[in-house]
Amino acid sequence: MSDEVDESRRAALRRVAALGAAGPLAALGSDGATADVDVDVNVDTDGGSGDTDTREAVAGYVHSAPGVHLSKVRDDLGVGTGTAQYHLRRLVDDNALESHRDGDYRRFYPAGQFSTLEKRVLGQLRRETARGVLVELLSDPTASAGDLASRLDVSRPTVSDRAADLERAGLLDRTDYSLRHPETVLVLVLRYADSLGPRARRVAREADDLLRYDPTPGSRS
Numbered sequence: 001m002s003d004e005v006d007e008s009r010r011a012a013l014r015r016v017a018a019l020g021a022a023g024p025l026a027a028l029g030s031d032g033a034t035a036d037v038d039v040d041v042n043v044d045t046d047g048g049s050g051d052t053d054t055r056e057a058v059a060g061y062v063h064s065a066p067g068v069h070l071s072k073v074r075d076d077l078g079v080g081t082g083t084a085q086y087h088l089r090r091l092v093d094d095n096a097l098e099s100h101r102d103g104d105y106r107r108f109y110p111a112g113q114f115s116t117l118e119k120r121v122l123g124q125l126r127r128e129t130a131r132g133v134l135v136e137l138l139s140d141p142t143a144s145a146g147d148l149a150s151r152l153d154v155s156r157p158t159v160s161d162r163a164a165d166l167e168r169a170g171l172l173d174r175t176d177y178s179l180r181h182p183e184t185v186l187v188l189v190l191r192y193a194d195s196l197g198p199r200a201r202r203v204a205r206e207a208d209d210l211l212r213y214d215p216t217p218g219s220r221s
Contacts, residue, residue, distance in 0.1 A: 054077075054079060054083060054087055055087045055090060055091065057077055058073060058077065058084065058087040058088060058091065059091055059096055059097065061073060061076065061077060062088075062091075062097055062108045062109065062110060063110050064192075064194070064195060065192065065195035066108070066109045066110060066113070066114065066122055066192065067107045067108075067109060067119070067122030067123050067125065067126045068107065068108060068126060069102075069105040069106060069107050069108070069126070070084055070085060070088065070106065070108075072126075073088065073108070088108060091108075092108075095111050096110070096111055097109065097110060097111055098110075098111045098112070100119055100123075102123040105123075107119070107122070107123055107126065109122070117170075117181060117184060118184060118188060120169045120170065120171065121134075121169075121171060121181070121184055121185055121188050122188060122192075123169070124165070124166060124169055124171060125185075125188065125189065125192070125196055125200075127162075127165075128197075129152060129154055129158060129159075129162045130162045130165060130166055131196060131197070131199070131200070132148070132151075132152040132154075132199060133148055133152070133159065133162055133163065133166060133172075134166070134171070134179070134185055134189070135189060135196075135199040135200055135202075135203055136148055136151055136152065136199070137172075137177065137178075137179050137182075138179070138182065138185060138186055138189065138203055139202075139203060139206065141178065141179065141182075143177065144177060145159050145160060145163065145177060148177075163177065171185065186203075186207075189203055189204070190203070190204050190207055
């Protein structure tokens, strides 16, 4: 029985690795919905085939969700903290991944694939409320702070705090809540919509209309 369980875990890890290798949009259906990958694994780092499968799964996961941090990798792959740390460190040492400090988090990216700006965008997209602000402003560039608070079901001070973070990251002008670098934000939201939640998937479905709008907001009341 234990051999069957181990093989099931290894198969689950291989599926995650394959999704990452196939590309970040591999899990998207035609309607933008993400395909569910049920992964419940806990493979020890023993240097055997399970070790290899786990490392490939970690690499595949980061490729499909760049900007993730340690605890997200650990929780979504169902591995222990030490296991996740070990494989992330090995992948960084092998120059397969790179990591950057982002506030309280160390975020991981496929090596050599993203500019400094893109990493800043991805770091904010991995934060729930900041992501909500960015995605809502993509859909409606005239939205006010009050509109955003209502749509995201958070307080005005919370929106203000996240807007300040986005402004420091060079992604928002708080004087009129206009996005900076909207094209870069939109491209990354579309590319990684499957790992960014339902709002991002909605934007992916509306992509044709969004690509036609003028991202410079007009006058605001």
